Amino acid sequence: MVSQKDSGYRKNFSLIVTFIGLISVVFILSLFLAFNFSKKNIENDFVSAKANVLEESIKPYNDFFLNKLPEISFYNGYLDSASASKFTDTILMQYPFVSRVTFYDTEVKNERYEDHGINLGDFAIGMKNVYQFGKSVHKDSVRLFGQNEAVKGAGLEDFNPVTLKLINFIQKLDTTKVPTQEDLFSNFTDIRHNRIDYFNIPSFEILKVYKRMISTKLETEPVYQQDMLSFELDPNKIKIKNTRPLLYQNIRIEPITYDPIDTTSEYITGEITLGGPFSDYKLYFTSSRDFVKKEIFSFFWPIAALLLLFYGVLVLVAFLIYRNLNINHKMFKLQYDFVTNLTHEFKTPVSVIKIAGNNIKSATSLSEKEQKLYGKILDEEADKLNGLMNKLLAFTQIENKAITLNKDSVTIEDFIESSLDAYALKYPDFEVSYEVSGFKTFITDPVLLGSLFDNLAENAYKYSPVNKKKLHITARMIKDRIVLRFRDEGIGIPSSEINNIFKKFYRIQNRYNQNGSVGLGLAFCKELVNFMNGEISVKSVVDKGTEFKIVLPYNN
Structure with missing residues (x-):
């Protein structure tokens, strides 16, 4: 019986060992899969997180384009060299990527320009003065052009494209319908390579007058002031904001055609186009694989810790089962020994009593000495049995608080x-x-x-x-x-x-x-x-x- 019980316990212990071996294999496999998942996730992040870097890096440009440029319209065309200089100074200080600003002080009238203007019917728009502002602009070169003066420098070629765009918009204007702000902004703005040209936007009533001036000679011969600012942009002055410094080791601005031939497999690279006036440039991302590994492991360790915790719980459960089986095995052995010894304790006096009884039974006559001997034996063995039973009973009563x-x-x-x-x-x-x-x-x-x-x-x-x-x-x-x-x-x-x-x-x-x-x-x-x-x-x-x-x- 004991050997069968031991065999059963050995089988249970073998099952526990097998269970621990199985969960260990699953744990190692899970770690391998978790690492591959972490690696794939970081590689995907390397691709997707570029958009966040771009968004954060061009935030100043978006603020300049969407919020600062429309402020020009607040002047209603009455900017002069002093106010234009003050306005551009704030831009040059606030937005480092703006390297130079050209201010075209223009006017619209119902009389044709002979020089330095564009005419369509009786509608004419021309330049009165042209000023240039910038940190690298020499003080003698601030004023490029004035009425009855020759051109001092380049930049006047920027006036014609945006002016023609404006005239085309006025020519097609539906005077019965107020144009949207989006239409106005897009037609009074011209975005080109590293440059933005912007005309102040007049009111709808003035736009209707402009349209009439194309086909009609108005009696009042009105004259309107228009301001145009041309912003020269330097993409290399854009401050790159690396939102994932642990993922991107190096980020720089390169021409859109940049394609290095010396990049080895030890590096991970990526790129994203800047867009707008910087569409000929891109953000170029590089990270060594050893550098990216740090990010992979920072993603992997929490997963590994959870897997280790789960594995530890399973091992603990297996250990507790093993311990309980071991305790039960010991208790079984103790109880078995107890029953064996108790049987021996009972069997010895019972055997002695039986032998004495048989001797008395088989004897034809007993001497007084023999009677006393057998009486003493029976009395002593009965006392042994009684003492053993009393001990068992007393132990049970005390253990159960029954006395x-x-x-x-x-x-x-x-x-x-x-x-x-x-x-x-x-x-x-x-x-x-x-x-x-x-x-x-x-x-x-x-x-x-x-x-x-x-x-x-x-x-x-x-x-x-x-x-x-x-x-x-x-x-x-x-x-x-x-x-x-x-x-x-x-x-x-x-x-x-x-x-x-x-x-x-x-x-x-x-x-x-x-x-x-x-x-x-x-x-x-x-x-x-x-x-x-x-x-x-x-x-x-x-x-x-x-x-x-x-x-x-x-x-x-």
């Missing part, structure tokens, strides 16, 4: 003396001495106290060599507590077994308890002491002896 303390006054010296007399009759070769100090009587249950003394004395006698069957008992009062010590000179208890000796059915494997030990003696003592609201402890040295210390409450 109550029957307290009485105990004179400690008389109690010990009576116990010693009983030991002398039972164990003639047992030397027992005692010492009492600090008190004479105390209140306790004398029956339970007697069981405690008997078990510890029997234990001392049983586990002592033939020539060292000695026990010294001390009873002292220490700080209102009764302290009892039972010190023998027996074989001692190994330190590895100290924590187990008070467990039920537990037996230390040695030659002194091969037979006749149930494994309840010290467990019974511990239950007794706990039931009496006390404490029990032990210290022992192998081959030197053992001392049990019992502390009980003092009631008097």
Whole structure:
């Protein structure tokens, strides 16, 4: 039966080992897949996060284009060189990518221009003055053109394209419908390579007058002021905002045609077009694979930690199952040994009683001596059976709190003396001495106290060599507590077994308890002491002896 049970436990342990091996393989595979997922995710981020870098980098340009340019219209065409200089100074300071601004002070009239203007019917738009502003512009070159003056420098070619665009819009204008702000902005703005030209936007009523001026000579011969600013942009002055510094090692602006031939497989590259006036340029991204690996691992470690936590939980569950199986296995073995020893304990007196009974039965006549002998044998063996059953019953009752303390006054010296007399009759070769100090009587249950003394004395006698069957008992009062010590000179208890000796059915494997030990003696003592609201402890040295210390409450 035991071998079958052991085989079952071995199978369970094999299943646990197999389970741990399986989850370990799954864990390693999960780590591999998690790393590949992290790598793929970061590579995808390398592609998708470029748009965020572009968006953040061109935010100043968008602010300039959508918010600052329309401010020109607030002047209603009445910008002069001073106000234009002040306006452009704020732009040059706020937007470093604006390198130069050309201001065209123009006017629209119902009279044709002979020079430096564009005419369509009786509609004419021409330049009065042209100024240039910028950090690199020399002070002598600020004014490029004035009425009745020659052109001093380049830049006048920017006037014609946007002016023709404006005239084309006026020519097609539907005077019955107010144009949208989007239509106005797109037709009064011209975006070219590294340049933006912008005319201030007049009111709808003025636009209708402009349209009439194309085909009609108005009596009032009106003259309107128009301001045009041409902004020269430098894409290399755009401040790149690297929103993913752990992903992009280097970002720079390159021409759209840039295609390096010396890029090796050790680098990951990407690009995205700037757009607008910078459409001939792109953001060029480069990162070494070792650099990107850091980001991959920063993404991978939290996943690995979760997988490790899950794996740890599974291993812990497997360990707890293993531990419970191991405990159950030990408990089964203890119970099996208990039943075996208990059977032996019962079988020996029963066999003796049966033999004595058979002898009495088969004898034709018994002498007085034989009658006394068989009577003594039957009486002793019956006492053994009764004592064993009483111990089992008492242990069960105490463990289940099924009995109550029957307290009485105990004179400690008389109690010990009576116990010693009983030991002398039972164990003639047992030397027992005692010492009492600090008190004479105390209140306790004398029956339970007697069981405690008997078990510890029997234990001392049983586990002592033939020539060292000695026990010294001390009873002292220490700080209102009764302290009892039972010190023998027996074989001692190994330190590895100290924590187990008070467990039920537990037996230390040695030659002194091969037979006749149930494994309840010290467990019974511990239950007794706990039931009496006390404490029990032990210290022992192998081959030197053992001392049990019992502390009980003092009631008097």
